[in-house]
Amino acid sequence: MNRFSLFLVSMLTLTAGQRAAGDDAPGAAYFSWQVKNFAIEQPLGGLKGVAKRGMAVASDGHLGNCLACHQLPLSRDEVFGDLGPPLTGIASRQSVGAIRLHVVDQSYFNPETVMPGFHRRPEKLHRVAKAYRGRPFLSAQQIEDVVAWLATLK
């Protein structure tokens, strides 16, 4: 079985009872955000990210699954996709605010992007499966964790 099918199968077996980790933690709800000059300067919900947790979110197939599309500086024996550009060194190319907007809603940069909107307003999403309804893909805390980790990739 290859990795995509593992990803698919694991998604198929997710039930309403088994929600993603951190669901009841503060920050699971949608937090609105504001864009200025293609950046979100304020951390979502004023939360503080933890880089180590962000690395886990980025590599977890049920969470960010960023490695499905981006090459990342992870030490493990991972298979990376190439739908998006490598994120190694991203913090030396982009400000933290810009990185936050990329993760929250890449369609700001490219309306036709294939990158999931990780923190879009849930009411704007279309035909979401019951188990995932009413909340964004990643919680505000998970977004801040991922941003904190990406900010270390200089």
Add this chain to the structure above:
Amino acid sequence: MNRYLALAFFILMSLTASAMAGQARSGYAYLTPEARELQDDDFGNPGLASVDEGRELFHRPGANGKACAACHGDQGEKLDSERIARYPVYSERLHKPITLREKIRQCRGDKQDGPALDYASQDAVALESFVRRLALGAPVAVDVSGPMAAHYEAGKKLFHTRWGQVDIACHQCHDYHAGKHFRGQILTQGQSNGMPVYRLATGEITGTHERISQCLMSLRAEPFAIGSPEYIDFEVYMNARGNGLKIETPAIRY
């Protein structure tokens, strides 16, 4: 600067999309040599189990004692491969497009007096596999003129709708990124010329509607019902999008 970057991406994407528009490629083009060999093996292709199952059902009498083979020939030789390649076709009587699987269901109902064949059943998939296999190599040729145009447009709209919590549309993966890797997985154009396909990932024979459901679920979206008007419109668009591609049933896919 970022504004220009965004614009540049957008233009690039639109260019890729228009370059793609006239150029349908079968999922076969993205297979490994081993997987191709498996597909081309008239004995080893594991999808042929479903074709065999379909052949058996083709000979099983319906409620009125008649089997499909009674009208269509022992090996289905009286069925026309060019006609098979034209599905979905429009029914003037029912005012809707009829998929190949639906046509088989109608035959079972109208010409054999039942028992009714559930659209989502394994029997229906097997019969579809058997019948479509008869048209192996025939180029897909869906006619989307006249009353079909509205269904083609509806299907195109569905293919371009963002779905689920992941909030991306089918065409964003399958029009722009075919040939790229999603993890270890090579993306294809998501064509339907191999349907029903044998999926290496699940070991199951999978029809077009079932495959759409699987992609919708991976987007964390609520799938539609197998055989629903939405999936029929999807199928009209997707088959027509692959017009000219050769039927490969049962194709090997991931």
